Amino acid sequence: MAHLHDIVFDSAHPASAARFWAATLDEYSVAPYDEAELLRLRSLGFTGPEDDPTVLVEPVSGRGPRLWFQLVPEEKRVKNRVHLDIRTADLETETVRLAGLGASVIARHDDHTVFTDPEGNEFCLFPITS
Template sequence: MGVINQIVFDCEHPAALARFWANALDGYALREYDQLELVRLAVFGLTPETDPTVMVDGPGPSLCFQNVDGQRHDNNRVHLDVEVANRQPEVDRLRELGASIDRVLPTYTVMRDPEGNQLCLVDKREAMAA
């Protein structure tokens, strides 16, 4: 069996969506651009803000945000289940970051990030067992 290396999101604005997820998840941050990477981007007339592929690293798998021309919002096939200790404050925090609520169920809340990708905030396993 393999292990998850990264989770890839097709999106319209990789830098903006990467910032959302870096702020939404504990311990995650945008991958730093070293001087060599900045030069490589400049050769193509790009900057970190217009980079078609932006990475976010943290304690789990890396998240990759890549621009895909003609991306269809209704064709999103990837989402994260994020386990939280106290769901409502996290729902409120993510809404402030630009997320929206799809539906609320007894043990999880289905949300969408600023570009419409689904995510679920799920109660900790101990809370669901109680």
């Protein structure tokens, strides 16, 4: 039996994509960089976290999938074949908050709103219903 471990996003700028998703999702944060990781990045020719080609966003509790953002040279060209669905207690307030983080609304439906993140990846926001 297999278990979901990571969700990986191809990205033009992994650090900013990771910050967006860490701010979007409750109880997630960008993984901290220790000195050993900073030294490893510098040895590969990177200056630090801002130009890291692979950035990890992890659940604070350690439970749930991790999100990896990896640098790819090509731009996003077509609609996602897979997207994330997220939920909120207040759809309108969360819509405003996500827009402030850089998301764009691309469609509103009776039961959810479709967004793109700052790199054009689609995701949906649903209200929490009982």
